[in-house]
Amino acid sequence: MTATSVEQAADWTEPGAHPVAPGVHRIPLALPIPTLHAVNVYVIEDDAGPVVVDSGWAMPDSRTALEDALRTLGHTPADVAQFVVTHAHWDHYSQALHLREEFGTRVRIGRGERPSISAYDTRKGLHPRQVDLLRRAGADALAEVIAGTPPTREERKVPHTMPDGWLDDGERIELNARGLDVFETPGHTRGHIVLRDAAAGLLFAGDHILPHISPSIGLETEPEPKPLRSYLDSLRLVRDMPDTLLLPAHGPVTPSTHVRVDELLEHHAERLDAAAAQVRAGHATGFEVAAAMPWTRRKRRLDDLDAFSQMLAVLEIEAHLDVLADRGVLDAHEEGGVRRYAVRA
Numbered sequence: 001m002t003a004t005s006v007e008q009a010a011d012w013t014e015p016g017a018h019p020v021a022p023g024v025h026r027i028p029l030a031l032p033i034p035t036l037h038a039v040n041v042y043v044i045e046d047d048a049g050p051v052v053v054d055s056g057w058a059m060p061d062s063r064t065a066l067e068d069a070l071r072t073l074g075h076t077p078a079d080v081a082q083f084v085v086t087h088a089h090w091d092h093y094s095q096a097l098h099l100r101e102e103f104g105t106r107v108r109i110g111r112g113e114r115p116s117i118s119a120y121d122t123r124k125g126l127h128p129r130q131v132d133l134l135r136r137a138g139a140d141a142l143a144e145v146i147a148g149t150p151p152t153r154e155e156r157k158v159p160h161t162m163p164d165g166w167l168d169d170g171e172r173i174e175l176n177a178r179g180l181d182v183f184e185t186p187g188h189t190r191g192h193i194v195l196r197d198a199a200a201g202l203l204f205a206g207d208h209i210l211p212h213i214s215p216s217i218g219l220e221t222e223p224e225p226k227p228l229r230s231y232l233d234s235l236r237l238v239r240d241m242p243d244t245l246l247l248p249a250h251g252p253v254t255p256s257t258h259v260r261v262d263e264l265l266e267h268h269a270e271r272l273d274a275a276a277a278q279v280r281a282g283h284a285t286g287f288e289v290a291a292a293m294p295w296t297r298r299k300r301r302l303d304d305l306d307a308f309s310q311m312l313a314v315l316e317i318e319a320h321l322d323v324l325a326d327r328g329v330l331d332a333h334e335e336g337g338v339r340r341y342a343v344r345a
């Protein structure tokens with residue numbers, strides 16, 4: 001491994017351009033999402049102008065922070081040759097769309113994001129499919145709350161249009177001094193990609209592998225039917241690559257993709273076991289199982305979480321139960337629009 005710089009965890013959100021490898025800087029941009037704190041944008045120097053991986057949320061503060069950090073590297077936003085975006089979530093994608101309007105910068109993203117970008121329509125609410133899935137998981141009251149929550153002004157204004165180009169699995173982005181290999185890693189979103197610089201030993205991991213948190217699964221306008229199964233497969237894909245430095249979209253750069261993938265696989269194995277145990281104890285729906293499980297590091301009850309976090313929790317459990325049904329551990333059947341699970345006899 002040609003690791004050059006592994007950072008201290010505590011101060012990863014400190015503004016500015018932080019060198020993480022030769023010709024590569026990490027720029028954290030503050031987010032209006034308390035649990036995430038900031039999103040990392042990576043600037044890769046290239047003769048044709050910097051290539052920027054992810055872009056931040058299209059907000060004035062984020063724009064200023066990106067501009068200030070680029071200036072310390074001798075660049076302005078107009079110099080950016082292209083944005084390569086790991087997935088279509090706003091904190092990664094929307095600022096690139098904003099800057100494109102102004103400078104005509106090329107923006108590319110994984111082809112698998114197309115269905116969710118196409119289906120995006122704020123008039124239908126921000127999480128229309130999630131509301132349906134909550135009902136199917138037996139969480140009617142929560143579904144009503146989510147359906148009745150209007151987008152904030154910040155959310156309504158976010159640009160969410162098509163990119164200039166789609167990136168495909170196996171594609172190689174050739175730069176002057178390096179090549180970036182594109183790998184599809186569906187799960188967090190269906191079209192999520194990671195970028196590998198094999199020669200430099202770097203993985204630009206987006207939200208696929210985060211050092212401190214377990215990424216949410218399938219939170220997008222048009223989720224795929226089996227997002228957790230895809231996610232676990234995508235973790236194994238990275239585990240089968242040579243170990244490299246982990247350059248995540250949230251959190252500090254850490255030395256080993258393998259170490260973190262192993263932790264995430266272990267985490268999901270534990271959650272699968274815990275979910276199966278709750279079904280064995282008689283809880284039959286995603287909502288019942290989620291309500292019976294402890295949440296967050298502080299082991300809080302489901303109804304102590306805010307509605308958005310409750311939604312993520314119930315949908316994550318539903319995804320775990322679905323994987324258990326896939327594996328033949330549980331039986332699943334639908335009754336009155338609600339999916340019920342039982343231990344396979």
Ligand SMILES: [Zn+2]
Pocket residue numbers: 087089188207
């Ligand atoms: Zn994301």
